[in-house]
Amino acid sequence: MMKIIGVTGGIGSGKTTIINYIKSKGFAVYIADGAGRKVMQKREIIQQINQLFNDEVLLPDGFLDRSKIASLVFNNNYLLQKLNNVVHPAVALDFEEFKKENASEKVIFKETAVLFESGSYKECDATILITAPLEIRIKRVMQRDNITKEQVESRIKNQLSDDQKAALATYIVENIDLKHAFKSIDDIIIKILNN
Ligand SMILES: CC(C)(COP(=O)(O)OP(=O)(O)OC[C@H]1O[C@@H](n2cnc3c(N)ncnc32)[C@H](O)[C@@H]1O)[C@@H](O)C(=O)NCCC(=O)NCCS
């Protein structure tokens, strides 16, 4: 039986860094945030989302203006839920395809920002939560994306806290020193493979 291992963490925790490490070890990885971006380039999804935002979120090239959408949804939980209700089912279908294409894999690691928030953790055999102190996460994202502290905090407000996620997670990896985090991942992978 194929195992699905969910990998998540709040913004700036280092999910992408960790999933790239897991990928480099030869495991199959699915990046839900990336899949979200991909499905949001499909014509019918663009139309549905543009309607949600009163036809105000299209760029001149016909694609969605992600930074405008971000500024709207992370300050309006109702709109965020509406957006999630369009994107998440499309990503779930895409993931089913991915599983079929990778049917021979023993383990698939699935990275998603909203594993616990969306409920998709229930379909995982185990989950790994990546954590780091809030101040460090905020600094990392401000630096990486060249955005303000307030913009990062508005996203954090729409995510469960690390304590809430820790209560649901199988494994927790603190990502402050990267080498240390990679070592924890190695240990967890051994446990998963032997389980
Ligand atoms: C609002 C959007 C357009 C902003 O795009 P942008 O390119 O700026 O950010 P990106 O998608 O790379 O996400 C970056 C980070 O924002 C946070 N974030 C994104 N979506 C959500 C969400 N639905 N709830 C809480 N936090 C979120 C996460 O920490 C994520 O890692 C985009 O995030 C989006 O469409 N989100 C809703 C769909 C979704 O949940 N996607 C992610 C999983 S499929």
Ligand SMILES: Nc1ncnc2c1ncn2[C@@H]1O[C@H](COP(=O)(O)OP(=O)(O)OP(=O)(O)O)[C@@H](O)[C@H]1O
């Ligand atoms: N242990 C670490 N030490 C220093 N910098 C780190 C560490 N881990 C990650 N980073 C850096 O912090 C930033 C955020 O990491 P990453 O993009 O992996 O986080 P993420 O959880 O995927 O973020 P998001 O939720 O926004 O997608 C990146 O620029 C990354 O290179």
